[in-house]
Amino acid sequence: MVTVLTTDKSKVKNGWIIDVSKFVCWCQCCWNIPSLFPLLLPVVLLLSSSPLTFCVASPTAFDPPAASPAPSLRTTQSPFRPKLAILVTVSIVLLLLLLFAMGFLLKFLRRRKPTAAIGVADEEKGRDVSVEEGKGCVKRFKWDEIKGFTKDFSRLIGQGGFSNVYLANLSGSALGAVKIHVGNDRLNQVFKQEVDILTRLRHDNIVKFLGYCDDQEEGAMVFEYVPNGTLQEKLHGKERELLPWKTRMSIVFQLAEAIEFLHDKCSLQIVHGDIKASNILLDERFNCKLCDFGSAKMGFSSTVVPPRTKQIMVGSPGYTDPHYLRTGVASKKNDVYSLGVIILELVTGMEAFCPERGQLLTMMVASNLRGIAEGGGGTAETVAGMVDPRLDGEFDLEEAKAMLIIVGLCLQQSPTARPSAAEILQTMKDKIDSVDSRLSPPAKDSHR
Incomplete structure (x- = not known):
């Protein structure tokens, strides 16, 4: 008698699948590579989708040999395809080798990261x-x-x-x-x-x-x-020096160039937030060097941009935009206001704020600035009367008038009415002949 035994193919393959799974888990733990089960799942399902059937002859009680036909072996056809199995096995082996190589490469690169990639990471942090x-x-x-x-x-x-x-x-x-x-x-x-x-x-x-x-x-x-100290020291210090008109105009022009760079030419637009005479350094040629960015902010547009939350920051007396002090709204035009005050100091030789009198320079000259802007009678006398008397008349009257008109525009109550740094630069190029973007070494007695 022949007994036909049918067994499930999955029972035969379960051990093989478990062994492969263990190998994959070992690779994943050693090399920290992504999980491989999503990649291998279709292959495992393909190999385990059909049952495997075997037929085995087994001796049992049977009729006498003379009366019975010759025993026959009956089998059921197995769907198992040897060529497909070999192809899948080879593919899996190649895939595992590839993943093993990738894991080794990743581990090697991670070991090199502290020396090779730290510069890039730190640069991104600024x-x-x-x-x-x-x-x-x-x-x-x-x-x-x-x-x-x-x-x-x-x-x-x-x-x-x-x-x-x-x-x-x-x-x-x-x-x-x-x-x-x-x-x-x-x-x-x-x-x-x-x-x-x-x-x-x-x-x-x-x-x-x-x-x-x-x-x-x-x-x-x-x-x-920067060896020559600050503009504050040169204009208002105990041992203050007499800066010639041309030097003063060049300082204004250079400062406007620095502000234009911050506002319009940086990858992230920057508002300095504390432009004042003591934050303007002067080199050996009396060129301007803007410093102290502790109050600076990044990412502001050229017009007033209300922040989501107001951050009131008290600035330096005499230089800070009153609109900013009232509203806490920071913008590029805060710097333009401060630039106007600096120009006013250079033209008049007076301090932005007088602690003894408790007076702001902008308030002291406000009526004169309005008269010059409107072009009323006695403009020439008004302008000449506002220029630093220590210059003893060694200045250009038309240039002084042009600079005071710029001051009036910078000090407008509405920030949107103020010019940009680029517009101020263009005006100076058109109307100030004595301006120079870089100063040559001064004569020994020219600043005394």
């Missing part, structure tokens, strides 16, 4: 060991290097409300200025924001940012050294 932009690079210093540059902070050359500036001896004979921020949560945030902005800036009339250090609670920023 706070990098070697961020290169335009001219020069920004470096991340260690605190010991900062102490070495400044000779343990031995020479103080400047001081602000929340920072001190020290003279630094950099590599070779180069001098630098190191600004140390007092550490607390709010000021640390201001420090990080200022570093982020400074790494984006490269302009002849913006102080060059060389590097920073954030190892300690106090943040440190390293800048080029």
Whole structure:
């Protein structure tokens, strides 16, 4: 008698599938590669979709040999295809080898990431060991290097409300200025924001940012050294110098160029937010270098943009846009207002705010500015009377008039009525013949 045995193909293949699954899991754990089961599932279903049937002859009780026919072996046809199985097996092996190679490559690249890709990652954060932009690079210093540059902070050359500036001896004979921020949560945030902005800036009339250090609670920023002090010191200091008319016009023009760069030529538009005479450095040729971006903001349009939440920030007396103080709405036109005040200081030689009298320069000359803008009688006398008397008449009357008209426009109550920095530059190019974007070395006695 022949017994026909039929068994499910899945029982035969279950062990093989489990072994393959274990191998796949081992690969995945070792190499951190994505799960392979979604890729192998169709293949597993293909191989396990049909039953496998076997027929086996088994001796049992049977009739006498003379009366029975010869025993026959009955089988059922199996759908198992050897060629297909071989092809699928080879494909799986090749796939596993490919994934094994990919896992090895990924692990190799991850090992190399700290040395090969750290520069890119840090550059994207804007706070990098070697961020290169335009001219020069920004470096991340260690605190010991900062102490070495400044000779343990031995020479103080400047001081602000929340920072001190020290003279630094950099590599070779180069001098630098190191600004140390007092550490607390709010000021640390201001420090990080200022570093982020400074790494984006490269302009002849913006102080060059060389590097920073954030190892300690106090943040440190390293800048080029600008030897001639600030415009505040030159115009209103105890040992103030007499800046010639041409030098004053060039300072205004350069400052307007720096502001135009911030507003219109940066990848992210920047509002400085604290333009004043003490934040304008002068180099050995009395060229302008705008500094101190601690109050700067990024991403503002050329017109007034109301923020979702008002952030009132008290500015410097005499320079801050009254509209901003009333509303907390920051825009590029805040800088334009401050530029108007700077021009007024350079033309008149007077301070933006007189602490002794408690008076704003803009309020003191408001009626004269309106008369000049309207072109009323006695304009020439009015203009001449407003120009710094220390110049002793050595200025161009038409240029002075043009500059005071620009001042009147910059100080408009409505920010939208004020000109842009680009428009101010164009006006100066058209009407100020003595302007020069770069100044040559001054004569020894020309600024005394």
